[in-house]
Amino acid sequence: MAMDTAALSRIGLAGLAVMGQNLALNIAEKGFPISVYNRTASKVDETVSRAAAEGGLPLSGHRSPQDFVLSLRRPRAVVILVKAGVPVDQTIAALSHFMEPGDAIIDGGNEWYENTERRIREAAARGILYLGMGVSGGEDGARHGPSLMPGGSLQAYRNVEDILTRVAAQVDDGPCVTFVGEGGAGNFVKMVHNGIEYGDMQLIAEAYDVLRVVGGLSNSELAQTFAEWNRGELESFLIEITAGIFGVHDEHGGGELVDKILDKTGMKGTGKWTVLQAAELSVAAPTIAASLDCRYLSGLKEEREAASKALEQAGIGRGDFFVGRSIDKRRLIDDVRQALYASKICSYAQGMNLLAAKSAEKGWKLNLGELARIWKGGCIIRARFLDRIKKAYERNLGLANLIVDPEFAREMVQRQAAWRRVVGLAIEAGISTPGMCASLAYFDTYRRARLPANLVQAQRDYFGAHTYERVDRPGSFHTEWSKIARQSKIGAGILN
Numbered sequence: 001m002a003m004d005t006a007a008l009s010r011i012g013l014a015g016l017a018v019m020g021q022n023l024a025l026n027i028a029e030k031g032f033p034i035s036v037y038n039r040t041a042s043k044v045d046e047t048v049s050r051a052a053a054e055g056g057l058p059l060s061g062h063r064s065p066q067d068f069v070l071s072l073r074r075p076r077a078v079v080i081l082v083k084a085g086v087p088v089d090q091t092i093a094a095l096s097h098f099m100e101p102g103d104a105i106i107d108g109g110n111e112w113y114e115n116t117e118r119r120i121r122e123a124a125a126r127g128i129l130y131l132g133m134g135v136s137g138g139e140d141g142a143r144h145g146p147s148l149m150p151g152g153s154l155q156a157y158r159n160v161e162d163i164l165t166r167v168a169a170q171v172d173d174g175p176c177v178t179f180v181g182e183g184g185a186g187n188f189v190k191m192v193h194n195g196i197e198y199g200d201m202q203l204i205a206e207a208y209d210v211l212r213v214v215g216g217l218s219n220s221e222l223a224q225t226f227a228e229w230n231r232g233e234l235e236s237f238l239i240e241i242t243a244g245i246f247g248v249h250d251e252h253g254g255g256e257l258v259d260k261i262l263d264k265t266g267m268k269g270t271g272k273w274t275v276l277q278a279a280e281l282s283v284a285a286p287t288i289a290a291s292l293d294c295r296y297l298s299g300l301k302e303e304r305e306a307a308s309k310a311l312e313q314a315g316i317g318r319g320d321f322f323v324g325r326s327i328d329k330r331r332l333i334d335d336v337r338q339a340l341y342a343s344k345i346c347s348y349a350q351g352m353n354l355l356a357a358k359s360a361e362k363g364w365k366l367n368l369g370e371l372a373r374i375w376k377g378g379c380i381i382r383a384r385f386l387d388r389i390k391k392a393y394e395r396n397l398g399l400a401n402l403i404v405d406p407e408f409a410r411e412m413v414q415r416q417a418a419w420r421r422v423v424g425l426a427i428e429a430g431i432s433t434p435g436m437c438a439s440l441a442y443f444d445t446y447r448r449a450r451l452p453a454n455l456v457q458a459q460r461d462y463f464g465a466h467t468y469e470r471v472d473r474p475g476s477f478h479t480e481w482s483k484i485a486r487q488s489k490i491g492a493g494i495l496n
Contacts, residue, residue: 008033008071008072008073009033009034009035009058009060009071009072009073010032010033010034010072010073010077010163011027011032011034011035011072011077011078011079011160011163012034012035012036012037012068012069012071012072012076012077012078012079013027013034013035013036013037013078013079013080013081014036014037014038014068014078014079014080014081014082014091014095015038015080015081015082015091016036016037016038016040016043016044016046016047016081017043017081017082018139018142019081019108019135019138019139019142020036020038020081020082020142021043021046021047021050022139022140022142022143023079023081023108023135023142023143023146023167024036024047024051024059025047025050025051025054025057025059025143026142026143026144026145026167027163027167028051028057028058028059029054029055029057030163030166030167031058031166032058032163032166033058033059033060034058034059034060035059035060035061035062035068035071035072036048036059036060036061036062036068037061037062037063037064037065037068041063044061044062044063045061047059047061048060048061065094065095065097065098066098068095069095069098069099070098074100074102074103075102075103075104075129075159076099076100076103076104077103077104077106077156077159077160077163078095078099078103078104078105078106079106079107079108079133080092080095080105080106080107080108080109081108081109081135082109083109084109084110084111084112084115085111085115088107088109088111088115088119089119092105092119092123096123096126096128099126099128100127101126101127101128102127102128102129103128103129104128104129104130104131104153104155104156104159104160105119105123105128105129105130105131106130106131106133106150106156106160107119107130107131107132107133107187108133108134108135109135110134110187110190110191110194110268110269110270111132111187112187112191112273113132113183113184113185113187113188113191114184115184116130116132116151116152116183116184116186116187117183117184119132120132120152120153120183120184129152129153129155129156129159130152130153130156131150131151131152131153131156131157131186132150132151132152132184132186132187133148133149133150133151133186133187134147134148134149134150134180134186134187134189134190134191134193135147135148135149135190136149136190136193136194136375136378136379136380136381137169137378137379137380138380141169141378141379141380144169145167145168145169145170145176145377145378146167146168146169146176146378146379147168147169147176147177147374147375147377147378147379147382148164148167148168148176148177148374148378149177149178149180149186149187149189149190149193149371149374150164150177150179150180150186151179151180151181151182151183151184151185151186151187151188151189151364152182152183152184152185152186154179154182157179161179164177165177168374168378169377169378169379169382170377171373171376171377173373173376174373175374176373176374176375176376176377176378176379177374178367178370178371178373178374180364180366180371181359181364181365181366182363182364183362183364185359185362185364185366188277188355188358189355189366189371190270191270191273191274191277192274192277192351192354192355193351193375193379193380193381194270194271194274195270195271195273195274195275195285195288195351195354196288196347196348196350196351196381197238197380197381198267198271198274198288198291198292198295199287199288199290199291199344199347199350199351199435200236200238200344200347200381201238201291202287202290202291202294202434202435203287203291203340203343203344203347203435203436203439204238204239204242204340206426206432206433206434206435206436207336207337207339207340208222208242209431209432209433210332210336210422210425210426210431210433211225211332211333211336213429213431214327214332214425214426214429214431215327215329215332215333215336216327216329217329217333219246219247219255219256219258219259220246220247222246223243223244223246223247224243225243225333226239226242226243226246227243229243229337229340230243232337233341233384233385234337234340234341234344234383234384235383235384236381236382236383236384237379237380237381237382237383238380238381238383239383245257245258246258262301263298263301264298264299264301265294265295265298265299266295267292267295271288271291271292271295272292274288274351274354275288275289275292277354277358278350278354281354281357281358281361282357283350283353283354283357284350284353284442284445285350285351285353285354286350286438286439286441286442287343287346287347287350287435287438287439287442288347288350288351289438290434290435290437290438291434291435293434294432294434294435316430332422332425334418335418335419335421335422336418336422337418338414338415338418338419338422339415339418339419339421339422339423339436340436341411341415342411342412342415342416342419342439342440342443343419343435343436343439343440344383344385345385345402345403345408345411345412346403346438346439346440346442346443347435347439348389348402349401349402349403350442352368352372352389352393352402353401355368355371356368367393368393368399369389369390369391369392369393369394369397370390372386372387372389372390372393373386373387373390376390388407388408389402392405392407392408401446403443403446403447412443416443419436419440420440422436423436423437423440454468458479458481461478461479461481462479462481462482465478
């Protein structure tokens with residue numbers, strides 16, 4: 001008996017943790033009937049109840065993979081939101097058994113891009129289309145409008161494009177979704193997005209530390225400062241939520257909650273993947289790498305406490321820095337604002353350069369300006385200046401680095417004096433600002449026409465005969481450095 005296609009759902013979603021539930025409700029709220037499935041039946045019931053409570057949304061729950069898949073209109077499209085790795089393969093195996101050629105699987109998790117490329121090949125052997133789609137925005141973004149980064153099968157994207165453009169966050173120049181590219185491009189772009197996010201969060205934390213320790217700002221003053229920054233060039237989701245964090249009181253005691261949180265930062269792996277890929281592609285990403293190192297060091301809580309005691313006993317401390325010193329709070333706040341802005345530009349520049357390098361290696365033809373555009377809304381790194389990053393790449397498709405775009409270059413130069421003051425002040429006070437230091441070093445290294453790398457290459461040729469190039473003639477050269485050095489010593493001895 002033929003099935004009533006009008007009764008079938010337009011799309012399906014498997015994996016009903018909070019992100020999955022919220023994305024499913026978002027899709028249903030936009031008027032697209034959706035079927036949902038989860039191995040744990042209680043999650044299905046919970047999602048169905050939420051759909052009913054949030055306005056009788058067109059969402060149906062299913063308790064078996066077969067019923068779930070067969071409830072979908074062809075060509076079927078199934079979004080998977082489960083933990084990356086083996087769980088994705090297991091979910092695909094359970095669902096694809098009931099899928100047919102022309103159907104599509106869309107993995108919305110933070111997956112390693114090579115796993116996506118393997119799954120694309122495996123799905124293609126069965127005639128199934130596959131997308132690896134980065135989803136950014138957290139729980140709130142999933143429910144009300146995330147930034148979406150799909151890559152893989154263009155046909156699979158076209159099959160659900162009308163859904164994704166409605167579900168994504170909306171900004172002044174369109175929905176925050178675009179077809180990123182072939183293969184694992186979508187997952188790779190999301191990975192780098194997260195790497196930039198690591199750098200952004202670290203830089204904000206360093207700004208907080210300098211203002212708190214050197215400036216003596218209270219949590220109330222910090223909340224006011226970050227709120228003011230969010231009305232200017234630093235306007236962004238992360239600055240906005242940071243201002244809010246400082247105002248949350250601890251319900252289990254006095255003071256603000258932020259002061260009671262253990263200083264150990266968790267991570268899920270995308271920052272590490274970003275740094276590894278940067279090294280693999282010979283792309284300098286020191287700000288992102290510094291942020292990762294800081295997360296590692298934060299995990300050494302007991303060692304840091306022991307080191308603090310041991311070094312204090314040895315005589316180290318910040319006491320001398322503050323003796324007889326008067327801090328101009330207003331100037332410090334403005335300097336830190338400028339240092340944070342300049343450092344953030346460097347972090348974004350590093351991420352964009354990594355995307356460009358990978359795109360060249362894989363032939364993805366990534367549109368960096370369009371990626372900046374879809375990050376303007378919904379995602380964690382959404383910020384006012386992403387529109388200017390978009391325009392920078394529109395002005396110059398072959399832009400080598402954001403910091404040489406005329407507009408950004410002018411801003412970097414204008415802010416470098418304040419940037420150097422903040423970094424110098426932090427070093428003098430014994431406050432670690434590895435992200436800001438790494439960003440400043442990146443800026444200073446990139447802007448110099450000549451570096452001391454000539455000496456390093458001479459050393460390499462000395463001990464390893466690695467050869468060197470010259471500035472005054474073409475070709476590769478090798479010098480018998482040790483032989484000449486010995487002759488020079490002999491000659492010097494004779495002269496003496």
